[in-house]
Amino acid sequence: MSQSESQYPDASVQSESGPVVVTQTNSRLKSEAWNYFNKVGTKAVCRHCGTELTTGPKSGTTHLCRHIKDACKKIIEEERKKFGLGKDSDMFGTSNYKFNSEVTRSLMTLLFIDAEIPFAVIENRFFEASMRSLRPEYKVVGRQTLRNDCVEVYKKGLAVSWKEFEELDSCVSFTADIWTSSVNLGYLCLTAHFIDKNFNFKKKIIGSRQMSYPHSGPAVASLIEKILVEWKLDAKIFTITLDNSTVNDNAIEKALKKIREILRRIASSGKRLQFFNDILKELQLGEKKDGLLEVPISDEWKEAKELAKFLEVFFYATKTFSTVRRPCSHLYMKEVWTIGAMLMEDYMSFNQTLQDLAQKMLPKFNKYWENPNLILILACVFDPRVKLEDIEFFLGDAYGDETDEYKKRLEDVRSSLRKCYDDYASMCNVDRATSGGSPQVESSSLGKRKFDMKLSEFKFQKRHMRPRRSELDNYLEEAVVECDEENFDILQWWKRNSDLYPTLAKMERDFLAVQVSTVASESAFSAAGRLTDHSRNSMNAKTIQALICSRDWFYSIDGGFDLEQFRPFMQAP
Structure with missing residues (x-):
């Protein structure tokens, strides 16, 4: 008999038809979760809190494990940790661990999204060999299946984000910016910013859409409106921040050109770098040496310092x-x-x-x-x-x-x-x-009630x-x-x-x-640039949006790394 059984020995549960005694030696109930439940017909009844959960040949025990870990607080914490998924209990090292290929496939999908790994890597022979070395029977999927899995992750994240916005009781501010890819395709990124009811600052990319030329004001406004309507956020708009800056760096470039050039040439050679360090130690400025460009004169250094x-x-x-x-x-x-x-x-x-x-x-x-x-x-x-x-x-x-x-x-x-x-x-x-407002008054006497009412009104x-x-x-x-x-x-x-x-x-x-500023939307273009480089420029716009949004949503999760928080994105239950 397990520790939990000895601590909570009652094996009889009251059902609608009367007490039902459950035999604890049922050989079919092999999961450790059954140490915490009694089977009553088609129900699994928690021995500690009495909660009834559905059970059957096809139900599995995942929902029973979740109840033990998250819902039933009467079970001691040390016991609950055995059924965890994440930082509090290692899902791969507990005694009740069983290999689940769907979990592995889901985690692999999250890895490819989070690390921005090209889909072609999954078909690399050494990648497949490394996976087989860990689990010989595991079959690695192909790049197209991986792409479809990434889109499914996006759809799951979409449902989570949709619900979050639906329950939001505050307005939303937005940032938007336009970016041109390496193959001259234009993309608009729209990011939502809001503070939830728990006063947490949240940021979510809700759209990374390809847009045709010209990138005029009306065209940008039309696409933004379309995204907002799709998300049903058009009634929650507070502000929209757009990029309205031009780069005026000619003067800066002129002042720094010689300094940048000399530093670039110095850094390209160990001998030159050592020579330059010797100059710094002696606090002197040299002239031409071994093909180096002329070092800026003291006035130019002074100007750079002021700049x-x-x-x-x-x-x-x-x-x-x-x-x-x-x-x-x-x-x-x-x-x-x-x-x-x-x-x-x-x-x-x-x-x-x-x-x-x-x-x-x-x-x-x-x-x-x-x-x-x-x-x-x-x-x-x-x-x-x-x-x-x-x-x-x-x-x-x-x-x-x-x-x-x-x-x-x-x-x-x-x-x-x-x-x-x-x-x-x-x-x-x-x-x-x-x-x-006016207070409510009670009195048993009619005259007293009338007096109290008049006084209260006054x-x-x-x-x-x-x-x-x-x-x-x-x-x-x-x-x-x-x-x-x-x-x-x-x-x-x-x-x-x-x-x-x-x-x-x-x-x-x-x-x-x-x-x-529009930095929130601009930062998405760094990821987009890596996703649409010359080796992957054939990726379609919907896949790009799925990857950019999903990765951004990963980082909107509060706290440290805990796999339990990523469960909504995973294929496995």
Whole structure:
């Protein structure tokens, strides 16, 4: 008798027709799962919690194992781990392990998707030999079957993502960008960004579609609309961020051309590299040596140093706005102000290269600064470390804190914030006031009930004559949060305070999901480039979408690597 049987010895279960005694020596019940269940007719009854599960010749015991591992908390943890799949218990090393070719095939499919391995590898003779060395009877599928399996993984992931969006109670922000493959085919990538009910920031590619030329505005808009309608997300759109940048790097290239060329030539030879290191040690600059190009003169090095200082601001701003796994919209004003302050620095008048570069950048910068995006401004308010303080500072610095323009712009921000809040409060059916409705009164005396009713009505009307305070008022008047800047998690703060500010918490989920850049969609093109290189440029558009989306969805799974979380993508039950 097993440990579980000795601990839970009761083998009789009450059914509708009376007690049924199950014999424990049934030779057909060989799975270890039956040590935790009693077989009652066509039912398997858990000995610990009494849950009834269907059983039969074709039912198997997978669902019984899942019940033991996940559902029945009365079974001690050490026993439950034996039936796990993932990091808590090795599916390939437990005593009850049985080889399942479908599991192996599914895991192989996930490997080819995740590692971006060409389908042809599966037909490589050494790959097949290596698989047979592990399990001689296992038959490796062909590349076409593998391709079909990858599409099936995509369909399973599609169902999971579809359900997630269907249950989502917040809006969704999107990023979109266009990419041209090595064979000059255009692709549009559309990525969804949202914050779920548990305040987790989520990113999912929902479309990687081939589009014909010309890549005009109407054509892009039409394809985006088509994808959104297919996903039934057209009613949940909050923002769409598109690429609107041009590369103005002529001045940078001119300043760095000689430095880059000399470093390239130095790195191509060990002897030259050693020679260059000797120069650095002596803190001297050499001339022509052994065919090397002329080393930049001291003024050029100085100019490169100033240029690096200039570009450092853009580096940190790009790093901030390029994040795709956490919010960044609340940092928009701070980063933009920092760039503006640098472009207008007086010291640039002493450097012609930087002055020319700043003059080319300023017109585009002014488009963002003089007519800033209101949604990105309001997003700053949801940072409890600053609230309205940053906005007041930035506007005051730009226009002077006593000017009419400053007062007008600040009032526009406040009124827009108030209007947004009122709209959300209405949608959430949350009363902005802290007072409630008229209380219910009970009394046995008719006269007493009438008096209580009149008094209650009088108090209710008097309360409503007083100025009402909303969540927004309370939030803005509360002191800003003082904390460690590096370790502050803005989403966790809102999660902890969502009961105190339910309407603002719902607003925050929409505003903090807004993307400042299109990096999320652009990053998909790196994978697309590898998938459609010259050795695999015959892959059709649907397969490319299946591979790109599936791999992206793998990375949207929270936590560390746990195979149990990938079960929805797997073919086997």
